[in-house]
Amino acid sequence: MPAVSKASEVKARLRPALLRWFDLHRRALPWRATRDAYGVWISEVMLQQTQVDRVVGYWTRFLARFPSVEALAAAQLEEVLGLWSGLGYYSRARNLHRAARELVARFEGQLPDSVDALRSLPGFGRYTAGAVASIAFGLPAPLVDGNVARVFSRVLEIEGAPPDRAREKALWAAAEALVEGPRPGDWNQSLMELGATVCTPLRPRCGACPARAVCGALASGRVESLPAPKKPAARKVLELQVAVARRGGAILLARRAEQGLFGGLWELPSTEGRLEALLGRRATIGPELAVLERVLTHRQLVLKLWVATVPARLGPPPEGYLAWRWVPQEETASLGMSSATRAVLERVASG
DNA sequence: CAATCGTGGTG
DNA sequence: TCACCAAGATT
Numbered sequence: 001m002p003a004v005s006k007a008s009e010v011k012a013r014l015r016p017a018l019l020r021w022f023d024l025h026r027r028a029l030p031w032r033a034t035r036d037a038y039g040v041w042i043s044e045v046m047l048q049q050t051q052v053d054r055v056v057g058y059w060t061r062f063l064a065r066f067p068s069v070e071a072l073a074a075a076q077l078e079e080v081l082g083l084w085s086g087l088g089y090y091s092r093a094r095n096l097h098r099a100a101r102e103l104v105a106r107f108e109g110q111l112p113d114s115v116d117a118l119r120s121l122p123g124f125g126r127y128t129a130g131a132v133a134s135i136a137f138g139l140p141a142p143l144v145d146g147n148v149a150r151v152f153s154r155v156l157e158i159e160g161a162p163p164d165r166a167r168e169k170a171l172w173a174a175a176e177a178l179v180e181g182p183r184p185g186d187w188n189q190s191l192m193e194l195g196a197t198v199c200t201p202l203r204p205r206c207g208a209c210p211a212r213a214v215c216g217a218l219a220s221g222r223v224e225s226l227p228a229p230k231k232p233a234a235r236k237v238l239e240l241q242v243a244v245a246r247r248g249g250a251i252l253l254a255r256r257a258e259q260g261l262f263g264g265l266w267e268l269p270s271t272e273g274r275l276e277a278l279l280g281r282r283a284t285i286g287p288e289l290a291v292l293e294r295v296l297t298h299r300q301l302v303l304k305l306w307v308a309t310v311p312a313r314l315g316p317p318p319e320g321y322l323a324w325r326w327v328p329q330e331e332t333a334s335l336g337m338s339s340a341t342r343a344v345l346e347r348v349a350s351g
Numbered sequence: 352c353a354a355t356c357g358t359g360g361t362g
Numbered sequence: 363t364c365a366c367c368a369a370g371a372t373t
Contacts, residue, residue, distance in 0.1 A: 047369035054359075055369090088357030091371075125371045145369045163352080192369055201367070202362080232365075233354085261356065295364090296357055339358065 006156050007174040010214045014155070015181055021210035022190035025197070027052070030060055037111040037136035038069055044131045045092050045123060052196065058087050069109045072100035078255075081264050081336030090263060090336075095123030113137040126172075135185035142175035143188050144168075147195025153227035154199060154217035161228035238299045240270040243279060243308035244289055244348055247326055251348070252310055253335070254317055254324035261299070266327075267341040268305075269318055275306055278318045284309045290347055294340040301340055305348070 026032070029052065031043035042062055046055045062083050066072040072080070077097050084093035099121040103109055111132060112118055118129040130143030144152075152158055152174050153167075160167030179187055198205050206218055217223045245252035251268070258264040271278040275285050286307035294301040317324040327335070332345055 044369065049356090049368055049370060050358080051360075051368050086358075088359090089370085091356065095371080123371065127370055131369070143369085146367085147369065165352090189369090196369080229366085263356090294357095298355060299357095 004173045004177055007177045010155065011178055013214050014211055017210045018190045018194065019183060019186060022186055022193060026193060030056060035136065037132060039063055040136040041111060041132050044128050045096055046087065048092060049089060050087065069100050069103045072097065073104045077264060078336060082334050085336045086339050090265060092123060094258060094264060098122040115141050134188045138185055140179050140184040142172060142179045144171045144175050145192060147192040148175060150201065150227055151191055151195045151199045154223055155211055155215045157216035157226065162230045233298050235298060235300050237302060239302040240272060241275045242303050242305045242344060243269040243275050244305050245308040245310040247312055250326035250328050252324065253327045254321040257320055257322055262338045264336065266335045266337050268344055269324065275308060279308065279310060282311050292343060292347060303344060305344065
């Protein structure tokens with residue numbers, strides 16, 4: 001049976017059961033204490049590819065500093081990245097900031113209450129537009145995230161592995177068929193909550209699942225094998241030479257161009273080539289200090305730290321950087337930096 | 352459409 | 363130790 005017609009058959013039984021379960025088991029998350037569309041938006045962007053527990057603190061600090069679209073739009077990107085520091089996928093913060101400015105320019109500082117208008121903003125893909133539309137505005141907008149995909153894969157026995165086109169189509173068709181009805185925002189959240197806490201990738205708790213009566217995979221004994229795993233990402237080694245230049249209580253940091261890996265963030269001046277070429281003739285490179293490794297999704301970073309002596313008066317920033325300056329130790333905490341850079345600073349400070 | 356873009360928890 | 367993974371978007 002096609003997944004869509006199976007979905008409509010399942011709908012009458014699943015919808016009430018899952019909404020009732022959600023009313024009983026929903027976690028008390030800070031963004032659920034508000035119906036403010038802005039707060040919902042920030043939470044949805046932070047939650048992209050990021051687990052709930054990690055987001056809570058970031059969301060609370062972010063909302064305290066930027067309580068509205070206007071406050072975010074008025075800020076400098078650098079400060080936004082400072083509050084995003086350590087959360088990863090920094091293009092999310094850059095897009096958030098751009099979108100806030102577009103909202104002020106085009107929508108009087110209000111999030112528009114339509115999926116199409118939301119999708120015209122930076123950082124709003126199909127998922128995030130559906131999430132804001134349904135959760136903040138109560139619109140019957142479908143969404144599919146990793147949790148929903150897993151729940152539907154199992155309940156409706158949808159085959160294939162991401163990013164298979166037919167599978168994507170079937171998932172979104174099911175989401176659209178099922179979201180129609182009362183409480184669309186709660187419905188979408190109940191699916192995600194179920195996926196996050198019960199219908200988990202490993203060792204799902206089928207005995208406690210409100211969908212067990214209608215779950216195709218449970219009936220056919222395929223819960224552990226659905227959905228099919230996706231192929232792992234290829235990881236390339238990125239070896240960087242890192243300049244550790246200190247002067248008094250300050251360290252030399254440079255701000256990366258606002259695109260690509262770690263775009264817009266501060267770091268110790270680094271290059272895939274030679275530090276002599278990066279820093280110019282007036283700098284001297286001393287002994288190697290240490291080697292640090294960090295693993296990202298698609299990269300294995302190998303950071304080779306070198307003592308560097310750089311004249312106090314800095315010229316224009318090196319290739320690939322927007323700025324550079326001597327940063328006092330105590331000021332590094334508030335700068336937007338990757339966790340890799342934090343680790344480098346930690347290593348430099350301790351030895 | 353396949354690659355890019357982070358991070359830390361988990362088994 | 364290491365592969366796997368999490369409320370995706372963009373190019």
